[in-house]
Amino acid sequence: MNEQTEKTVLEFDDVSLTYHTEKGETLAASHLQFAVREGEFIAVIGPSGCGKTTLLSLSAGLLSPSAGEVRLYGKPVERGNAHIGYMLQKDELFPWRTVEANITLPLEIRKCNTPARRAAARALAEKYGLGGFLKHYPDQLSGGMRQRAALIRTLAADPRMLLLDEPFSALDYQTRLNVCDDVYEIIRQEHKTAMLVTHDISEAISVADRVFVLSARPARVVAAHEIGFGEMKPLERRKDARFSAWFDRLWKELNL
Amino acid sequence: MKTQSNCSLEHSLFLRRRRRESIVVQLARFGLLIAVLGIWELIAGLKLVDPFIISSPSRIAVQIGKLAADGSLFYHIGVTLWETVAGFVIAVVLGTGIALALWWSERARRILEPYIVVLNSLPKIALGPVIIIWFGTGSSAIVFMTVLVGIIVAILHMLGGFMATDANKILLLQSMGASKVQMLRKLVLPSALPQFVGMLKICVGMAWIGSIMGEYIVSKAGLGYLIVYGGQVFKLDLVMAATVILCALAGAMYALVALAERILTKK
CATH class of the missing domain: 1.10.3720.10 (MetI-like)
Known part of the structure; x- marks a missing residue:
């Protein structure tokens, strides 16, 4: 929204993807074309099975496009890119590790497990209310706390682009709204760029700067909307008059 | 988490029942072994069956x-x-x-x-x-x-x-x-x-x-x-x-x- 946010972080340039199985081939994504700017929060919605997760896998370099190119900061993205932080539906914390050992896992994997980086990860956990739980095991934490720990783990290696795959859908409704608020705040405060996929229209409106609407398979971006809530928090947005108007509009687009 | 001193009467009754149950189980286990060995010994000792065929706890x-x-x-x-x-x-x-x-x-x-x-x-x-x-x-x-x-x-x-x-x-x-x-x-x-x-x-x-x-x-x-x-x-x-x-x-x-x-x- 201000001048420096014009820099492009993630770019899909005419990307198509075909899945191959012995039964045949399926076109999962067709001619995807979009760009995500620095500091933007993108939400991607689409009918179930349309390939939302495929979109994230392509962004993380876990899948290679059959045609076209996915670029991160202008370079083709490859698996394990240091700028990418991937967060899944469930927290996927390792039950045999303490919370602290869980959030420093990316440092071990990326071979940057220095005392300074570990201290930074711990500081992040303390800043966002996990300080008292570092020596606990995941099964001693509530669902919301666990998801927050998963976010801190995602942030530990200091990625610039977060990919969020329905990160709230495994939580009960009340927890979901709270964790959604939390995650939104943390991502804003840490100045991350984020792309969240969800099947929940209201969740998309409550967090995003822009919402991409995908078609049924093969996935295409059929619409991209500037939501225009600025820095409003998810719970405030839900109370805003424009919220239901956006909901109706996106609902209709999904059901076209 | 609670200690013995500040637990309710109901809880202490519950604990006592649990303890009694586990004592009963232990005694029954041991009793079963003794009973089997005893009957075996008796059958062999009274020559109801030839101990040459079935042996006996004492012979073992x-x-x-x-x-x-x-x-x-x-x-x-x-x-x-x-x-x-x-x-x-x-x-x-x-x-x-x-x-x-x-x-x-x-x-x-x-x-x-x-x-x-x-x-x-x-x-x-x-x-x-x-x-x-x-x-x-x-x-x-x-x-x-x-x-x-x-x-x-x-x-x-x-x-x-x-x-x-x-x-x-x-x-x-x-x-x-x-x-x-x-x-x-x-x-x-x-x-x-x-x-x-x-x-x-x-x-x-x-x-x-x-x-x-x-x-x-x-x-x-x-x-x-x-x-x-x-x-x-x-x-x-x-x-x-x-x-x-x-x-x-x-x-x-x-x-x-x-x-x-x-x-x-x-x-």
């Missing part, structure tokens, strides 16, 4: 005492224990190693699958003559038999554990750019720990089957040898004495593995 005790006195008891226990433990360790180590290799290479897995299935179904005792010809009649033949009985189960059990690693956790590590070695060390091995412990328990049983079966086929010493020898010369006391010792040893080895489980799975 005397027999064990005799074996202990001439030192052969510990010799036979030592032989069988060594064969069983050696076979167990080799089967566990080799089986886990092979399972790891099969996890690592999908191609190897697909190539070897039918062979493993056939080996798993094959009654290992059918290989008895082959083992005697290859390994002779010493302890090594019996250790080999023990390994053979345990290793396929160890491989299949561990491979199942490795392959059951949570796909989403694999995806998470892949997104961080984890190598296959990192995947193994950080995720696959720790998450298969419960399977490993389960496999240890199964392999303890398998190892005893293997070593005693081996001693049945070919042996000059050991508890299995004593049982076979006792049967051939119709000394039921000897057969029963060796069987009782076997029960005690197998129970002790299982208890050791259970202890290992507690240590391994403790956070």
